[in-house]
Amino acid sequence: MMKSIGVVTYVRNSPVAIFLKDNLETVLANYVDVKIYSLDELKPGKMIDDDIVLVMIKSQALQVKKHISDARRIVVAQRTTRESEIYKVFSIPADTRVLVVNDNSETTLEAITLFYQLGINHLNLVPYKEGEDYSDIKIAITPGESWRVPKYIGTVLDIGQRYIDISTFIEIINKLEITEDEVRRRFLKYSESIVSLDTGIRRQYKELVTKNTELRAVINLSPEGILLLNNEKMVSLYNKSLEKMFDIHKDITCVNLNDLFTSDIINVLNQDVIRDEIVEYKGRTLIVNKHNLEYFGELAGIYFIFQEVTYIKQLEQTLTKKLRAKGLLTRYNFTDIHTKSPEMIQCIDFARKAACSDLTILITGESGTGKELLAQSIHNASHRTKQPFMAFNCAAVPESIMESELFGYEGGTFTGALKEGKAGLFEQANNGTIFLDEIGDMPYSMQAKLLRVLQEQQVMRIGSQRVTTINIRVIAATNNDLRKKIRSGHFRADLYYRLNVLPIMVPPLRERKEDILYLLNYFLRQKHREDLSVLPETCDILMQYGWTGNIRELNNVAAYISFMTDNIVRPDHLPCYIFDIQEDFERDFNVLAIRGDLENCQAVLKVIADFDSLDMGAGRKSIEDFLNNTGVHLSQGEIRRVLNVLNGCELITSGIGRKGSEITLKGKYFLKWLKNRNNQPV
Template identity: 45%
Template sequence: MINIVVIKPYDGIEKVIKEAFEEHPLRNSLSYEIIDTLAPLALEKAQPFNYVFSPQTDVVIARYFSAQHIRNQKITCIEIALTGYDVVIAINECIKLYNPKKIAVFTPKDTLYEASNLIEIYKQQEIILMEITDLDTLQEQLNQAKANGVDAVVGGLIVVESARKLGMQGVLTRLSKMNITKAINDAIQIVEITRKKNEENKRLRGIMDYSFGGIISTDSDGNIILINRHAQEFFGYDVQKAGPKTIWDLLPDLSRDAIKNGDVIEDELMKIKGTLITFNMVPISGKNGNSGVVITFQKVTAIQKLEGKIRNKIHEKGFYARYRFSDIITKSPTMLECIERARRFSKVNSNVLLIGETGTGKEMFAQSIHNESQRRDGPFVAINCAALPEALLESELFGYVDGAFTGAAKGGKAGLFEIAHNGTIFLDEIQDISAKLQGRLLRVIEEREIIRLGHDRVTSIDVRIISASNQDLWRKVERGEFRSDLLYRLDVLQLEIPPLAQRDQDVLLLAEYFIANHDFGFKSTVKEISPEGKLLLMEYTWPGNIRELRNFCERLCVTCDKPIADAKDVKRALYGGNIIPINLSEKPKQAGPSVTMKEMEKKIILDTLVLCGGSKKMAARELGWSKSTLWRKMKEHGIS
């Protein structure tokens, strides 16, 4: 619907206006209102026009001075156009009524030329054409006409009434239905154009506001034409409140010649309001050369953050941390103190070294530290350094380019350090990396940059390193097996995770949790463990720690078909079906290795290997260890 307001230029025109609207082919899409002109009253009282329009008004149709005033208010207005024929009709009426010798015709500039060609038909009267400009000069024009012997005037309502006050006769130039219809058509056209333009501007504004940086468009004089939301927020500039500005109000150091000449500036780093940004400027070419420039800029920190998201998205393989400190099940004071220390470590960006036996939950701590740190929105990348041979581990950590080595993936591959940018990388079993990789890792930590295999380009990274080991790395340094300078950089903050043997309160707590909340992939009848069975669990040393305890619970749920598992069921699940005569009471009561514990561990390994027919893979699974852990422990105990 198009809402039109018509200011009637004189009384008696209402019928013509209504007929023009009601006969219009688009009448069902038009809504109109007719109001009185305020021009005569404003002239009489020497006060400004006081038209008030509804916010729903799309366009106003008016004549002469009313149209001029409304346009000055920046309201869309269509002026009702006169034709030379309308002027001739009014002149004829004037001659018929008053038979004057000299007639002054007041008409807008657009009608003057057509009227001048038509008045030549009048031989008995002198016709003077006078261009209407504004109210301020009208009275002067009328006085001049009176002084020049004009008997009558032809024009609009204000012209006629003002002339009569000076003693001259006057005749209105009346409007026909054709005049009104043409004005309606012009009004419809301009509203449709305006709406289309507003829609395009709205779309452009949406594109600009939802871009990832600031956008400013200026004319060749530096006046700001468009500025998007990001730029307004960055400069603290509200277009609605502050009004128009020049680009130098925002960027005082920008060269004026650069704007005038339409210079091209690409990816220039500059500091504005204490913030480092990337700055771009390109000219806008018009018919007469440079008609302005478009400036775009973006915070470097935003680019880095986006880069991190892109890296993570491209290599989306689940590089996120699932666990939080609230997921760690414990009542042990030692473990609670360990968690509290880890929480403090989360607040800083320093590298962390986790020390603990296999199966104690080192990666769970690493993920929890990441999730409570400022890097929580970045990737969490974990890798077991003992699980891969040196060459493969190197390519995984640092990445490679196309053709770097035989079998390299086409297009190359980003390394885990690149993927972990703005996040955390967890290097498990760090003690097993080779001397060569220790050197490369040291450089990454010191320089905060990596070079892909087969490449010569440096890539900057921002990564927090959390490493883990189940061995005393300083002992390895003493034996020359680990670089001390690397360890100094990894061991900024150290967290020792207690083994399950030092967490008496947690053995039954965890067992009950695993049985009640298991996700072993089958339905179990076991609901709880008998008191005798619980005593066996409390007496066992759990060399495989929580991993071994979870595997025990899974075996128990498989092998026991009773709601309450008794001592026999527990023994069967602990030792794979054979009752191994081990003195379960020989449980260490303090931290640190002991002869008794080592002997017990060696015996358990030997018995499990016998039970599994010598299969190291099966034995590792029964013990709840990884194969690399079993091989290492066999080597430590001299088991071939």
């Protein structure tokens, strides 16, 4: 016949009663029948025939005694809590006032007794009484009665309904003479989940000692000095690195901070906020940071971290070496951009401002103008300067492997893939900058995938279902007209507008004539050829040249010059292609035809060219006399008007006084072009 247990509570089918029934059945289900009774149902003469009568408190035992035939069947339950719940309470700072709330004053006091019994004696536990004001208390503990806690209490630790203690279960099992192995197995599993009132936290203390030993071993491996103080500024924890930094040769646990360091260091450590403060100690330069430790909003200690500047420098050198080995470091800063051009100075000033933001930048400019140099300078001037800089040339990588290079892949995704997989450039550039050069040449199929990365800041490797969130700054560059490519259907308009947040246009060298000779001299100095003297006619040729290769081409010309001559740079010391000007002068031809008499302009330009062959400038009177001798009659006023037109087209330069007008290199080539044009068959 199955034995039974009667559980007596104040209210039938209350949450407490149902909880206790489930609690008993955790161990005794199928072996014991559990019934629930309430005190208000036990009328005079009502008898309880169960083998065990379980009550919660001793006062209930006195009330139940008259309803059973043998008082020895009464068991007053000892109740405890789950291990996982009670250890929250141990985290509350010592001497904190904590309100304890239960369903009545008797059970509240019982709960407080339980806490003390479990070793929670570091808190000032205050029993809750209905109607009283506890607004000065910030934390409350309750065993499943959180709804009773006053609303003004900020933090409520609900440790849940109290469980029947192991000692009570042993008493019940012995009285009912239950010997089944299944009950024993359940009982052992149950005992692992609660804190026994008999053993308290002895086992937990043993584990805590073990964990503290492990923790101390870990913090002693740290190269940073660690110092932990309690609220009284007494040392709670420190490591070997701190001992080494401050030449400490004794145990300083429980030593007051003021007795540990010199007064100048104490003055720094007593500051409310410490962020990267520098202190000196016996020739060592240390950087210190301070953090407050809080539990449940209460100050529980102070944590200091000390770092040696020498160690930080070693870390930076190691990081720099590793990044350089991976090609993730930049070499250029804004100070490496040399210019005298107002347009270029304005461009650099805007780039400096753009560096302070994380907005996407689109750099446009011809090949060789220094777009990557500008991109690297922006990265180095930004807050990402210590993070990776990844450069990717969209025109140099085949479309078939571009996706795997940018986004990476999982191991075994395709033939030849690394078995461990590979991170793409976006992942490698995380927290840093990715520079997408020649973005205008990116295949159309890849542009949509790039757009999604820019919009979502997330990437997914090929063959993976996992999305990786990234934090990158994108700088793109192109020498193409992206608007024209949009119209032709070769570039996505939505990608263009996503990239073109902060546009920067780098002017070509031919529009920065102030920089031509300035940069030539700079490159010659770099090649240790500052001794070279460049003739004026050589300078004139360089100034008139188109420089389609821009700065890169000028650097090559400087290298050629330094190789070709030992003293004076003459025109024949320049690369021959500089003289092979294939320029179309139709525009200038039309200007001369519209703004002046074309035949008169040609006649005047030829006279000035003849004077140039004699190394002479041509004044208006000289031009007038020369033309009269050839049968062309122009007044000085008409000559002045022609000179203005020729000067506006940069075919001549007009000086003041006796210097007169001189033909430019462009003017000479215009005459050659004009001669070839006139000789072409109609």
